[in-house]
Amino acid sequence: MNGISLIFTTIALVVGTFPEAAAAQGDEPQGPGSRQWYNLGSLPSSQHRVVWGMWTTHLNREGDGWQNDRALGLIYRGLYGATFKTTHGPRAYSLGVERTWASTDEAPVMGMVGFRAGLVYGYDERLGWVAEASPVLAFAQPVLYARVGPFTADMTYTWVVVSVTAGLRF
DSSP, X not given: OOHHHHHHHHHHHHHTTSOOOOOTTOOOOOSTTSOOGGGTTOEEOOOOEEEEEEEEEETTSTXXXXXXXXXXXXXXXXXXXXXXXXXXXXXXXXXXXXXEEEEEOOTTEEEEEEEEXXXXXXXOTTTOHHHHHOSEEEEEEEEEEEEETTEEEEEEEETXXXXXXXXXXX
């Protein structure tokens, strides 16, 4: 998928993040907040949290180990923003949406499977020719989320990188 189609997909996902009120019968809402083809059959994430740590490892580098990326982020009403150190050193900034395909809400443990899509700024030519050509990159990543009480953990996959985050639900 090229960068332009990723940007249009991101815009469609953002538009689909703002839910309308549910029908009086309690049915799933119809409209931008419902499961539609343009938001890949997902709903806005309802897992509000502050992310205060992120650790990553590269699958294509043997013996690379886990790296602390000094992340700080906020996920609220299906929107997210975060900043983190890249593996090349500079700080990156990312904005986008978090969407849910399936979740459980069995207190005190909760889980979710979904994805994030958005834009990231802060990578350069060391990431590749696309990052050399554009300072802002589109991306999409699957998300596995777990919560025990107020503590949260996400696991994501992007390109050749696996990330684990720690956070606090509010």
